[in-house]
Amino acid sequence: MTGSPPESVVLPATDGAVGAAGPVAGRLLAGRAATLADHLGRHGPLPQAVAQGGRRTPPPLLEAVERAGLTGRGGAGFPTARKLRAVAGRRGRSVVVVNAMESEPASRKDRLLLDAAPHLVLDGAVLAALAVGADTVHVCLPRDGAGRPRQLDVPLEERLRSRIDPVRLRVHALPDAYVSSESTALVRWLDGGPALPRGSTPHSHERGVGRRPTLVQNAETLAHLALIARRGPDWFRAAGTPDEPGTALVTVSGGVAAPGVLEVALGTPVATILDGASGNAADLQAVLLGGFGGTWLPAAHGGTPFTRRALAPFGAAPGAGVLVALPRAACGLAETARILAFLAAHSARQCGPCRFGLPAVAEDFAALADGRGDAAVLSRLHRRTALLPGRGACRHPDGAGRLAASALRAFADDADRHLSRGPCPAAHRTPNIPVPPTTPEETWR
Incomplete structure (x- = not known):
């Protein structure tokens, strides 16, 4: 996003919320x-x-x-x-x-x-x-x-x-x-x-x-x-829900016509937030919630309120306030593989999960997205992603494991097709989600 900052936009909450758009606009x-x-x-x-x-x-x-x-x-x-x-x-x-x-x-x-x-x-x-x-x-x-x-x-x-x-x-x-x-x-x-x-x-x-x-x-x-x-x-x-009050800033990008930062009342349905960025739910297959270490939420669950409590059953959370809309024409496996490669390259490399676990998961996921994975790639990915959370010196491996596991759930049918028939045409198209270079800064000082 370039140019002048967009206007603050406040979207109404769900029926169970206290606030609405008018009283909280421009907080x-x-x-x-x-x-x-x-x-x-x-x-x-x-x-x-x-x-x-x-x-x-x-x-x-x-x-x-x-x-x-x-x-x-x-x-x-x-x-x-x-x-x-x-x-x-x-x-x-x-x-x-x-x-x-x-x-x-x-x-x-x-x-x-x-x-x-x-x-x-x-x-x-x-x-x-x-x-x-x-x-x-x-x-x-x-x-x-x-x-x-x-x-x-x-x-x-x-x-x-x-x-x-x-x-x-x-x-x-x-x-x-x-x-x-x-x-x-x-x-x-x-x-x-x-x-x-x-x-x-x-x-x-x-x-x-x-x-x-x-x-x-x-x-x-x-x-x-x-x-x-x-x-x-x-x-x-006066905004949000009784359990999770207030507003939050969210960055909406991906398959929407007007990407930008919106201010939303907590409890606003995910689909309504996307509508605020001129998104079309009918054209989407999933939404990445929380950022690169977040969770893929299938578009069918777009009516879920944007709160920790409502998203928890899907293994998701508002996180850093990120929603990336994935169009139906995109390949969720390929998008995830690019993000995992970034996360593996940008780890601190201070512990086993970051030095060995993340690269192994990223490599297997790339093979899956390219349709060149062996017969055991899915079982390895399920096993390794389950081992990542809670074992690192920080939460970085947790986020990568969460992202990979949610992609295996959300795009399970695509994974089977990639293994049996080869990669889909969308796997090698221009990425829907921009991923920075995978070479981290030389120095941390």
């Missing part, structure tokens, strides 16, 4: 870049008093976020208030890290948010810092070709001149690699190491940057937090 995005003056004119000053509390007394912001039911928008969907409490409850001065890396190739939501509403994200980071007792906010962005962060120079200069922030804001340019956006990779890089995930322990909220309690939050999550601080939890819950 996060105004459709054009907002200066600090524009931002303050629209949202008002930073409500610092809402965030400040003693180390033993939960601040009003923490309570408001808990009542709002805000969950992380970076992919895991973890309750935001629980993360805030985990950091606020630790001894010593804390640190806040803004994860704006967005290394998911199919996502553009955080990039657009930082273009259109950067001060909303920075407000949320400052408020979170005050709530957990942090004196520094580290903003992690992918580096451009010159080694500089891609965004935020102008907004940060505006805030520095205005002296509105009671904590330090520091921007960092990290290697633009797929696994460098993992939260422990950010902590590791900020501590002077490579931008690679580390083991699951110690947890960042226990010992993160500089061995201090560290809160790592996605950019969109912090923008929602800033709005909750100003407008309250009831306002936030």
